[in-house]
Amino acid sequence: MYFLNIINSIGDSYLTWKNVYNIIGKILVIMMAYKSLYWLIGVFFTRKFKPAKNKHKYAILIAARNEKNVIGNLLDSINKQDYPKELITTFVVADNCTDNTAEIARKHGAICYERFDNEHKTKGFALQYLLEKIGEDYGRMSFEGYFIFDADNLLNGNYISKMNDAFDSGEKIITSYRNTKNFDENWIASTYAIHWIRSIRCNHRARSVLRLATNIQGTGFLFASEIVKDGWKYTSLTEDRALTADAVAQGYQITYNDEAMFYDEQPTSLKIALRQRLRWSKGHLLAFCESGPYLFLNIFFGKLFIKTKWRENTKKNNKSFKDIILSIIESIRHRFASYDTLLQLTPFSVFNLAKWIIVILIMGSCYYYNNGINNIDLLSGGTYLAKGLRNLFSIKISVEPGINALFIGMITAIWLRLFYRMGMYIQNMWVAVYVFIIERKNIKKMTFKKKVLYTITWPIFDIIGRYTTYAALFMKVTWKPIPHDSKVTIDDIDTNVKEKVH
Incomplete structure (x- = not known):
């Protein structure tokens, strides 16, 4: 009875926490939105450097x-x-x-x-x-x-x-x-x-x-x-x-x-x-x-908490108006760079998994125990795969409140997460297509068949990264050398480049 009371209590708070879950998701999207600009700039621009005057x-x-x-x-x-x-x-x-x-x-x-x-x-x-x-x-x-x-x-x-x-x-x-x-x-x-x-x-x-x-x-x-x-x-x-x-x-x-x-x-x-x-x-x-904490403080306090100083102090005693403006611009640039680097270091995959397990898998299943499952679409989601399949057919389930609803709710939550990942896998394949097209001059000459194969297998890279991050939380990892045995020389690469040109 005590256990059922706990399930009821958790289930009653699910909708509140689901709203929090959705709000956190939206905040993260906003925080990462600037990276879309990186994509756009990366298509058309890169920094160029003038020939050096000094060797x-x-x-x-x-x-x-x-x-x-x-x-x-x-x-x-x-x-x-x-x-x-x-x-x-x-x-x-x-x-x-x-x-x-x-x-x-x-x-x-x-x-x-x-x-x-x-x-x-x-x-x-x-x-x-x-x-x-x-x-x-x-x-x-x-x-x-x-x-x-x-x-x-x-x-x-x-x-x-x-x-x-x-x-x-x-x-x-x-x-x-x-x-x-x-x-x-x-x-x-x-x-x-x-x-x-x-x-x-x-x-x-x-x-x-x-x-x-x-x-x-x-x-x-x-x-x-x-x-x-x-x-x-x-x-x-x-x-x-x-x-x-x-x-x-x-x-x-x-x-x-x-x-x-x-x-x-x-x-x-x-x-x-x-x-x-x-x-x-x-x-x-x-x-x-x-x-992480060091960079977080950097966003708000600038260089106040620097641990290591490579440069000598070059502060001017009397600053001109131009110096002040440039100093403000540099401060903004520096703080944003700290923010950007902090986001890059943050293990979002770990946080996302944790909140999914707590809110969707556990609390959601308890909610279904109390209220039952009412017409959940097993093809729900915002990926192109989900939208495409929903246009063809629909699979919905309903279950009365009780222990069956709890376990089926758990299975459904796991399925929907896997289904979402399948959709993202397919969408991620477009990264490889993009790379093969836009970087074709720099990529080694290979058959079209291989390009198709590598486009299909490419998303596995990110999947491996996600699960090794989960494993790394609990495993002791030591440094081991990576064996190298490629016989390719720079002359071989130069020859391949010449063959592509001709």
Whole structure:
């Protein structure tokens, strides 16, 4: 009897909480509405940089663990750059290697340090060690900027020259066009490839045009030496997100250069992909916990709560009217960039699942226990799939109040959520169509049959991300290397590009 009273009480409050549920949904839609502008800008615009007047001195940082299969090809692509060789120094840290990665790196002209530390295993720790060694042997500030690449990357011949154009314009942190060297190897690799291009079109291009801060994505980026003048402190599972949050908090623009292209190898094994996505998800949650409150305060209080200061204080004692106006504009830009980054870090999938379980699944089922089910349409929903099927036929159910209504209500709630996800899966396929059309010049030549297959399988990428986020809430995740074995060279890619042109 006591249990039934609880069900009755929960059911009686359902309609009130359902209204709250709907209001929260509308608020989230409003909060995210500006991203539609990103999509629109990304179709037509990206930031352009004038040819540099000065050639700057750079160091390239590569953290490699057992990368004998690919690191030589990366170093070859660096050695083929059209940028002055005397202004590029390549550093490799062979991190806990059991193969001849270090030997290959030195053979290809890189300065290689070897690190053995089985306790501190992340890429961030390897970069921290490498920058410590550079500080001891060369001085970190002897270079004007630092590039970070993964060992499986390949660079277009003009990559550093194009990035130098952006750096010479005064930008301090620049990311670049992440293409895929094994796009057509299988459907798993293709989902990653489409995701990176989606990020470019839906985030990077618009943020660069609006002078906001886009996000760093692990590899293929350049930053000014002032950022590591005191060393590298980002050693979590996802060091790129921590660096992004710090940079945004301090008011840095993280810009994007569409003309600087590099190529990345994507996983082809589902097991490896799941392992990587689980690490990303755990790192994302940790970054939200570490930087979320910090960015939230930043929206309202500006730089008052900065944890790390890279820049010297350059405040003027006597400000002109122009200085005041520019300061206000910069404050607005900085706060919005903090807001944008906070939304990017927020695990909305977790919050959405939690409120669905509490309000729709549990409270809704209790409501049906009290009041019964009255003509619920099993094809309800706002997706194109739901609307299309409702035009053809209708399936409605009704159940009298009682325990049957409670259990059928639960089953119905689960079905409607799955049905909604099916509809969103189909709608998400249009992202792949969009990518294949608008980025056709940059995508590797492949058959139409493969494009159709990859369009159909592409939405699985977001599904995996959603469920690895749920799993990461409860799992202890450790950093494990991702194996790379692609034999593709920059010459192979150049040949493919020439074949497409002709």
